[in-house]
Amino acid sequence: MFNYKGLDIKRFSHDCFLVTDGKVNIYFDPFKLNGDEPKADYIFISHEHYDHFSIDDIHKIIKDTTVLFMNKTTHKEMDSLLNNKVIIIEPSGEVDFNGMHIEGVPAYNINKFREPGKVYHAKEDKKLGFIVTFNGVKIYHMGDTDYILEMDNLISKNIDILFIPVSGTYVMTVTEALNAADKIKAGISIPMHYGAICGDKKQADDFKEGCKKRGLNVAVI
Numbered sequence: 147m148f149n150y151k152g153l154d155i156k157r158f159s160h161d162c163f164l165v166t167d168g169k170v171n172i173y174f175d176p177f178k179l180n181g182d183e184p185k186a187d188y189i190f191i192s193h194e195h196y197d198h199f200s201i202d203d204i205h206k207i208i209k210d211t212t213v214l215f216m217n218k219t220t221h222k223e224m225d226s227l228l229n230n231k232v233i234i235i236e237p238s239g240e241v242d243f244n245g246m247h248i249e250g251v252p253a254y255n256i257n258k259f260r261e262p263g264k265v266y267h268a269k270e271d272k273k274l275g276f277i278v279t280f281n282g283v284k285i286y287h288m289g290d291t292d293y294i295l296e297m298d299n300l301i302s303k304n305i306d307i308l309f310i311p312v313s314g315t316y317v318m319t320v321t322e323a324l325n326a327a328d329k330i331k332a333g334i335s336i337p338m339h340y341g342a343i344c345g346d347k348k349q350a351d352d353f354k355e356g357c358k359k360r361g362l363n364v365a366v367i
Contacts, residue, residue: 192289313345
């Protein structure tokens with residue numbers, strides 16, 4: 147695991163991370179888990195696509211007291227598949243829960259198209275990124291997104307840990323990710339969205355080199 151400001155961070159695959167202080171386990175977008183991972187206290191799901199909202203993987207880490215955070219569309223997809231407590235988050239919405247402060251951040255495409263005029267992740271779908279303040283550390287998981295205008299003011303949030311997509315397929319390219327990371331200036335930026343569905347480690351390594359040239363702290367995990 148990679149440790150930052152007292153939190154252990156493990157990346158499993160694609161956009162899936164575990165963040166833990168050794169007592170509380172927080173997962174983002176569980177996907178391609180082995181089944182022997184620590185059980186989740188909290189699960190954050192950015193949107194309903196199968197590589198982010200994987201019921202099979204959720205079942206590997208869920209327990210009776212696990213609380214899930216998601217948007218309304220994902221909740222509808224969940225239906226009766228899980229009986230756990232769910233907290234609905236809207237883009238630009240905020241909620242306090244058990245000592246955590248959670249902010250929804252819009253996540254959408256502006257220049258990645260599935261067909262002419264139709265992006266993969268539309269703004270009106272209200273897909274999510276999350277800023278989670280846990281143990282005084284601000285963690286921003288971007289979800290599937292391009293570099294969008296809503297990110298330009300996030301430097302004031304003083305983000306500690308930034309999970310940022312870099313593959314360029316369905317999400318921002320390395321260059322776009324570097325521009326976003328440079329604007330946000332997190333304590334450390336950690337690339338994601340490569341090595342499973344699309345992209346490979348080269349994009350992560352290129353992002354790392356670009357961050358170093360810009361004086362940004364970065365880790366590939």
